[in-house]
Amino acid sequence: MSEVLKPKTDIGPPHYEEQLPQIIKDNYGKWKYHEYIKPGVLKHVSETGDALYTVRIGSPRLLAITTIREFADLADKYCDGHLRFTSRHNVEFLLSDESKVEPLIEEVEAKGWPVGGTGNCLNNIIHTQGWIHCHSAATDASGTVKAVMDRLYDYFKYDKLPAKLKISMACCLNMCGAVHCSDIAFVGIHRTIPKINDEGVAKGCEIPNVIASCPTGAIKPNPKAKSVSINEEKCMYCGNCYTVCPSLSIMDPKNDGIAIFVGGKVANARSGPQFSRLAIPWLPNTPPRWNELVDAIVNLTEIWVKNAKPGERYGEWIERIGWEKFFEIANLPFTDKHIDDFIFSIPTFRTSTNFKF
Numbered sequence: 001m002s003e004v005l006k007p008k009t010d011i012g013p014p015h016y017e018e019q020l021p022q023i024i025k026d027n028y029g030k031w032k033y034h035e036y037i038k039p040g041v042l043k044h045v046s047e048t049g050d051a052l053y054t055v056r057i058g059s060p061r062l063l064a065i066t067t068i069r070e071f072a073d074l075a076d077k078y079c080d081g082h083l084r085f086t087s088r089h090n091v092e093f094l095l096s097d098e099s100k101v102e103p104l105i106e107e108v109e110a111k112g113w114p115v116g117g118t119g120n121c122l123n124n125i126i127h128t129q130g131w132i133h134c135h136s137a138a139t140d141a142s143g144t145v146k147a148v149m150d151r152l153y154d155y156f157k158y159d160k161l162p163a164k165l166k167i168s169m170a171c172c173l174n175m176c177g178a179v180h181c182s183d184i185a186f187v188g189i190h191r192t193i194p195k196i197n198d199e200g201v202a203k204g205c206e207i208p209n210v211i212a213s214c215p216t217g218a219i220k221p222n223p224k225a226k227s228v229s230i231n232e233e234k235c236m237y238c239g240n241c242y243t244v245c246p247s248l249s250i251m252d253p254k255n256d257g258i259a260i261f262v263g264g265k266v267a268n269a270r271s272g273p274q275f276s277r278l279a280i281p282w283l284p285n286t287p288p289r290w291n292e293l294v295d296a297i298v299n300l301t302e303i304w305v306k307n308a309k310p311g312e313r314y315g316e317w318i319e320r321i322g323w324e325k326f327f328e329i330a331n332l333p334f335t336d337k338h339i340d341d342f343i344f345s346i347p348t349f350r351t352s353t354n355f356k357f
C-alpha cells in the first residue's frame with residue numbers, strides 16, 4: 001500500500017488493498033476477459049496469463065456468526081483466506097488454483113449451500129431489513145424472500161433462462177433494496193396516514209424536526225394539543241415522520257401490504273437502463289408464508305420464462321409485446337392505481353390510460 005493511502009489512525013476498516021488476494025494485486029488493471037464456466041463459476045484471465053476462479057454461493061443474508069466462521073474456514077482451506085460478499089448477498093470464493101474449484105463446490109453443496117446465480121440464472125434476491133430490524137417496515141423482508149425463494153430455488157442453479165433474472169425486495173417505499181431497477185420487485189407499502197398520539201408527540205418529539213422530516217409538507221403544528229396534524233391529501237405514507245417521532249405510528253396490519261413492480265434493469269446491454277413499473281398495486285400481508293405474494297411472483301416469472309426470446313430481460317420482453325399484452329398474459333387487471341401522475345414521474349411512468357406505444 002502506498003504511503004498516501006496508509007491510515008493515520010486505527011479508526012475504521014483497513015484499506016481494501018490490504019485485503020486483496022495476491023493474484024488480484026499482481027494483476028491489478030491487467031484483466032483481459034472473463035469466461036462463464038457454469039452456474040456459479042467464473043474465470044477471469046489476465047494479460048499475464050494468470051487465471052482467477054470465482055465460486056458463488058447464495059446466502060440468506062442474515063447470517064449467524066457460526067455460519068460466517070464456516071465460510072471463513074472454507075476460504076482458509078481453498079483460497080488462502082479470501083472471500084467476498086456481493087451486493088446480492090452472495091458469498092464469492094476467489095481461487096487461484098483451478099484444481100481446488102471442484103472440491104470446494106462439492107464441500108459447500110454437501111453443507112447445503114447452492115452454487116449458482118451467475119449468467120442466465122436467477123440471481124440471489126436482494127432485500128432489506130424487515131421486521132428483524134427496521135421500524136418502518138410494512139412487511140417482513142427475510143420471511144417474504146425465504147417464501148419466494150423456496151419456490152424459485154431451482155432457478156438459482158439453472159442457467160437456461162431467457163436472460164438473467166434479478167428479483168428485489170424492499171420493506172417500505174424508502175426502498176433500501178433495488179426495487180426500482182430489477183426485473184421483478186416487491187415492496188411493502190403503507191396505505192394509511194400515521195396515527196397521531198398527541199400526548200406522546202407533546203412529551204417526546206421535537207415538533208420542528210417532525211415537520212421538517214416530511215418530504216411533502218403534509219405536517220403542520222397543532223398548537224392546541226402541543227402536537228401536529230397531518231394533511232391526508234398530501235401524505236404519501238413514507239413513514240419518515242415516524243422515524244423522528246415514535247408517537248406517529250404508521251403501522252396498520254389491515255391496510256399495509258405488498259406491491260409488485262416489473263421490468264427494471266441497470267444494464268446498458270441491448271437497451272438502456274429502465275425503471276420498474278407497477279404490475280400489482282397491493283397484495284395482503286400474510287405471514288408466515290405470504291401465499292398470495294409467492295403465487296404472484298411465480299406467475300410473473302413463469303410467463304417470462306415461457307414467452308421471452310433468448311436474451312430478453314423482463315422489461316425488454318414487455319416492451320416488445322406491449323404492456324397491454326403483458327397484463328393479458330399475466331392475467332392482471334389494469335386499474336387506476338397503475339396510473340402515476342406524480343409530477344416528477346412524467347418521463348418514466350405511465351401517465352394515461354392510452355396503452356399503445
Ligand code: SF4
Binds near residue numbers: 128134172174175177
Ligand atoms: Fe426500513 Fe424501509 Fe429500508 Fe425496509 S426499505 S429497511 S422499512 S427504510
Ligand code: SF4
Binds near residue numbers: 237250
Ligand atoms: Fe409526511 Fe411521510 Fe409522515 Fe406522510 S408518512 S406525513 S408523507 S413524513
